[in-house]
Amino acid sequence: MSKTNIEEINRNIYDIKNKDEYDFKIKKGLTKEIINEISNQKNDPDWMREFRLNALEVYNKLELPTWGPDLSELNMDEIATYVRPKSKMTGNWEDVPEDIKNTFDKLGIPEAEKTSLAGVGAQYDSEVVYHSMKNELLQQGVIYLDMETAVREYPDLVKAHFMKCVPVHDHKFVALHGAVWSGGSFVYVPKGVKVDIPLQSYFRLNSPESGQFEHTLIIVDEGASLHFIEGCSAPKYNKVNLHAGCVELYVKDNAYLRYSTIENWSKNMLNLNTKKAIVGKNAKMEWVSGSFGSKISMLYPMSILNGEGAKTEFTGISFAGKGQNLDNGFKVVHNAKNTSSLVNAKSISKNGGKCTYRSQVKIMENAKNSKSSVSCESLMLDDISISDTIPTNEIRTDDVEFSHEAKIGKISDKTIFYLMSRGLSEEDAKAMIVRGFAHPIAKELPVEYAVEMNNLINLELEGAIG
Amino acid sequence: MSLLEIKDLHVNAGEKEILKGIDLKINKGEIHVIMGPNGSGKTTTANAILNNPLYTKTCGNILFEGEDISNLKTDEIARKGIFMSFQLPEEIPGITVTNFLKFAKNKVTGKPVKIFEFKDEIKKHMDELQIKPEYSERSLNVGFSGGEKKKNEILQMLVLNPKLAILDETDSGLDVDSIKTVSKGIEMFKNKDNAVLIITHNTKILHNLKVDYVHVLVNGKIVKTGTQELAREIEDNGYKNYK
Numbered sequence: 287m288s289k290t291n292i293e294e295i296n297r298n299i300y301d302i303k304n305k306d307e308y309d310f311k312i313k314k315g316l317t318k319e320i321i322n323e324i325s326n327q328k329n330d331p332d333w334m335r336e337f338r339l340n341a342l343e344v345y346n347k348l349e350l351p352t353w354g355p356d357l358s359e360l361n362m363d364e365i366a367t368y369v370r371p372k373s374k375m376t377g378n379w380e381d382v383p384e385d386i387k388n389t390f391d392k393l394g395i396p397e398a399e400k401t402s403l404a405g406v407g408a409q410y411d412s413e414v415v416y417h418s419m420k421n422e423l424l425q426q427g428v429i430y431l432d433m434e435t436a437v438r439e440y441p442d443l444v445k446a447h448f449m450k451c452v453p454v455h456d457h458k459f460v461a462l463h464g465a466v467w468s469g470g471s472f473v474y475v476p477k478g479v480k481v482d483i484p485l486q487s488y489f490r491l492n493s494p495e496s497g498q499f500e501h502t503l504i505i506v507d508e509g510a511s512l513h514f515i516e517g518c519s520a521p522k523y524n525k526v527n528l529h530a531g532c533v534e535l536y537v538k539d540n541a542y543l544r545y546s547t548i549e550n551w552s553k554n555m556l557n558l559n560t561k562k563a564i565v566g567k568n569a570k571m572e573w574v575s576g577s578f579g580s581k582i583s584m585l586y587p588m589s590i591l592n593g594e595g596a597k598t599e600f601t602g603i604s605f606a607g608k609g610q611n612l613d614n615g616f617k618v619v620h621n622a623k624n625t626s627s628l629v630n631a632k633s634i635s636k637n638g639g640k641c642t643y644r645s646q647v648k649i650m651e652n653a654k655n656s657k658s659s660v661s662c663e664s665l666m667l668d669d670i671s672i673s674d675t676i677p678t679n680e681i682r683t684d685d686v687e688f689s690h691e692a693k694i695g696k697i698s699d700k701t702i703f704y705l706m707s708r709g710l711s712e713e714d715a716k717a718m719i720v721r722g723f724a725h726p727i728a729k730e731l732p733v734e735y736a737v738e739m740n741n742l743i744n745l746e747l748e749g750a751i752g
Numbered sequence: 753m754s755l756l757e758i759k760d761l762h763v764n765a766g767e768k769e770i771l772k773g774i775d776l777k778i779n780k781g782e783i784h785v786i787m788g789p790n791g792s793g794k795t796t797t798a799n800a801i802l803n804n805p806l807y808t809k810t811c812g813n814i815l816f817e818g819e820d821i822s823n824l825k826t827d828e829i830a831r832k833g834i835f836m837s838f839q840l841p842e843e844i845p846g847i848t849v850t851n852f853l854k855f856a857k858n859k860v861t862g863k864p865v866k867i868f869e870f871k872d873e874i875k876k877h878m879d880e881l882q883i884k885p886e887y888s889e890r891s892l893n894v895g896f897s898g899g900e901k902k903k904n905e906i907l908q909m910l911v912l913n914p915k916l917a918i919l920d921e922t923d924s925g926l927d928v929d930s931i932k933t934v935s936k937g938i939e940m941f942k943n944k945d946n947a948v949l950i951i952t953h954n955t956k957i958l959h960n961l962k963v964d965y966v967h968v969l970v971n972g973k974i975v976k977t978g979t980q981e982l983a984r985e986i987e988d989n990g991y992k993n994y995k
Contacts (some may be wrong), residue, residue: 699806704842706826707802707835708852709859709910714827718855722891723844 300550301577302392304492306386308411311493312368316437318342320398321465324368328468333445334437341454341464347459354644355582355611360556361642367466367527368495369411375432377418386410393519395488398469398734403515404439405430406485409500410550425482429474430485431435435503436472443474447503451534451560459530459558467532470500475510475541483547484732486515489531491551504535504543508566511542519579522552526581536564537571539593540630544572548735551579553609561586565594567622574730575602577614578742586644588617591625591653599628603727605743606671615644615676620653620686629660632727633721636667636747642674649681649688657687664694665723668718717747753818755780755947756834756916758803758891761812763793765856770796772972773812778916781944783961785983794951795839797969798920802826802836809832816916831860833915837905837922844892851872852892853911860912861985875939877910881937899930906937915940918949923957935960955987970994 288317310327312320321342325335352359373383379396390396391647405419407430414432423430427561429440437444454464455667471487492497506512520527528550539545543563551557557580563571572589588599598617633641641660664673675692696721705715720743721728728736756778763771770793778784778951799807801814802853803826813822821829844852853874854865874888881903893901904921909917923931935957938948950957958980966982967974968991975994976982 585894698842701842701844703802703804703806703826704838707830707838708856709827709906710856711827711828711859714855714859718852719844720845722844725846752886 292328293610293653296443297509299551300519301521302389304348304389304495307367308493309370309372310368311366311725312372313407314364315453316342316345316362316364316462316465320367322464327368327370328434331441333439335508337449339466341461344454345458345461345465346460349453350458355586356614357497357556357558357582357708359526360528363747364495364525366493366496367499369496370413371410371415372516372540373410373413373415373433375414376416379416382415383646388413389490389492390416390488393488393490393517394734395486398486402483403486403721404483405485407432407471409487409489409498411493411496412489412498414469414471417471418444419485420692426479426668426712427476428479428481428691429472431472433467433470433472433503440472440474443505444472444642446502447505447534447536448501449532451536451564451672452532452560455472460532463501463530463532463560466497466643467499467501469498470502470531473504473512473514475506475512475548477507478509481513484513484515485540486517489516489518491527491529494524495527497530499500499529500531502531502533504533504545506535506537506543506720508538509540510538513544513546515735516545516547517735518547518551519550520552520555523554525554525559527552527555529557529559530667533558533559533561535561535571537563537569539566539569541566541569543570546574546732546735547623548738549579549583549585553579553581553607555580555701557583557585561585562585563587563589563598565591565593565596565598568595569593570597572598573600573616574727575600575614576735577602577604577612577726578610578730581610583612586617586646588619589627590619590621591627593622594622595624596622597626600631601727602631604633604641606633606635606641608637608639610639613642613644615646617646618648618658619659620649622652622738623654624656625653626657627659629662630726631660632723633664633673634661634667635664635671635673635724638670640672640674642676643692644676646678647680647688649683649686651682654683654685658689659687660690662692665720665725666694666696680717713747717744720747727743754815755777755817756949757815758801759812759815761814762810763796763799764808764810765806768970769810770807772812774972774974776967778947778949780947782964783942783948785958785963785966786949786955786969786984787953787955787966790953792969793972794953794969795920796797798836798918798949798951801834801918809817821958831862832887835909835914835917837909837917837919839921839924841893841901841905843894844964845894847892848889849892850888851909853908856908856912856964856981874907874911875955876918877907880940881907882933884908898925899927902926902934903937904931906934910937913941914946916947918951920951921953922950923952923954928956931956932960935972955983958983968994
């Protein structure tokens with residue numbers, strides 16, 4: 287039997303490039319002058335300009351991480367950190383320039399807005415081009431804005447939370463983010479307000495040799511609840527693009543937040559993203575994450591369980607193909623009594639791709655009677671692909687329940703023969719096995735994303751039989 | 753024209769020759785049985801018909817409805833109308849029995865499956881085979897007992913409705929009641945336009961079925977062909993007369 291030969295495939299709609307047209311593109315590199323110019327262009331208030339310049343200093347002092355994937359190909363002198371699209375922020379799709387609107391149309395955003403979302407933000411390169419929310423939520427006091435507008439209109443709320451959850455000295459790329467951040471979404475859900483239908487922000491990077499540094503800040507106040515969806519994609523270019531976004535989530539006492547991500551960056555992207563949530567008393571934070579794109583990804587969402595009885599769950603899947611090194615995982619700090627964390631992570635690697643599950647579970651001395659259960663499972667589709675699990679567990683009290691389970695497997699020829707004896711081609715058989723493997727994660731995703739994920743799996747497994 | 757015709761088939765597993773010249777003709781409407789001691793080549797015969805890549809045909813050929821299928825891929829052979837019930841069915845996590853059957857039915861027939869009618873059909877067959885209804889939404893074979901897996905193979909046979917069903921040791925490891933259920937499934941499947949090839953090393957499954965031919969396979973060769981009488985003789989005396 288001939289083996290399926292899976293080549294790089296056309297990622298179809300994700301790969302449609304628009305002309306690199308913009309209103310303003312900052313020159314490449316990272317200097318004080320460049321930061322000042324970004325601040326001028328963005329009309330920052332003084333505190334934000336100071337913030338950026340300080341972050342740049344921190345950036346210059348910090349070293350690249352000495353663990354994980356090799357980032358030596360990243361040269362900030364070759365990256366333009368700010369690209370303003372030729373479009374003003376609007377709440378009406380008709381006002382978005384046609385090529386940009388077409389891109390979001392093909393990604394299904396305006397359609398999803400009509401059928402299944404309570405609000406949408408859409409960012410193109412460095413700025414948000416569209417932002418809108420249903421009136422009912424507005425009346426309930428929910429704020430959902432692009433980050434720039436939030437800085438202007440809610441300075442105190444933003445100032446009190448902006449990069450407080452993720453401080454600039456956390457690591458080098460957070461410092462970079464602090465210096466050049468642009469775009470992103472701000473959400474505030476007032477006490478007791480339950481937002482039943484999800485909000486979604488979509489981030490599209492079109493400009494070559496540039497970076498995207500959106501900032502997402504969400505505050506779910508006491509007893510409130512929200513489901514927020516984040517999507518990202520970019521067409522492929524020959525040179526490196528950089529994504530160093532930052533997500534800060536404040537889940538106050540008795541609140542609930544689910545944060546779902548489908549990340550489908552192109553395979554020239556370095557995705558060095560940082561996400562963190564601070565979870566209050568009896569509150570719950572759920573992360574759902576699908577990571578398909580990027581050349582290198584280093585992404586470890588983190589929950590800090592600060593309130594008694596706080597809970598968090600992480601459900602994630604990574605899919606690495608040829609030339610991809612996806613170093614993803616989850617971090618949790620149990621910092622109060624009766625807290626719990628539940629992790630279900632899966633990865634699929636094929637055609638030489640590498641997936642690493644890197645995790646950290648910290649249970650502090652004061653976190654008596656806490657529970658943590660971690661399960662990670664990897665599937666390798668051939669002999670040249672790589673899968674690795676690197677857990678770090680730090681448990682400082684006896685009074686806990688902790689379990690960690692890791693499984694690494696391959697698709698067996700016997701299983702393929704079994705499925706082929708039922709009329710499935712070799713490709714169909716592999717796709718079915720992979721879909722089944724991913725199913726427990728896919729069922730947690732919003733339905734249109736679950737469909738998209740299945741399409742991506744089929745797309746990734748398509749290819750000529752050699 | 754025979755439904756299946758095997759001519760002088762030699763098959764290796766690795767370097768070792770397992771089948772050393774098999775000839776077999778199966779016509780529509782017939783039930784055939786291949787019996788033989790462990791290691792005689794029974795399972796190899798079934799796998800060779802489905803062209804399992806772990807086995808190599810070194811000589812001979814296999815015709816199905818007159819067409820040489822010796823070198824077709826397994827899925828192409830399945831789509832011609834040959835089904836095999838596995839001795840050890842594989843587990844497929846995350847794919848429900850219903851979704852799997854729907855997908856396979858679509859591949860085998862090349863036609864879209866009408867989901868509501870199809871679900872009714874599955875339910876009917878599950879009742880007949882005494883499979884609990886909740887199994888239709890469980891992952892295929894995952895956590896099934898040995899008997900449940902075998903019944904599920906028969907369910908697949910009934911749903912996919914092949915022209916030739918090969919049952920490889922479907923009776924092994926089953927209790928008496930389960931064997932009866934499986935026999936009933938075979939009876940329901942069987943008609944004048946299809947055929948069944950049962951591979952077994954014991955005779956229990958044959959008590960409830962009307963068998964047309966029994967072939968005794970020893971050391972890679974069919975050493976004797978007879979009627980149901982032959983199975984009874986083996987039940988009494990074992991294979992010692994054929995070694």
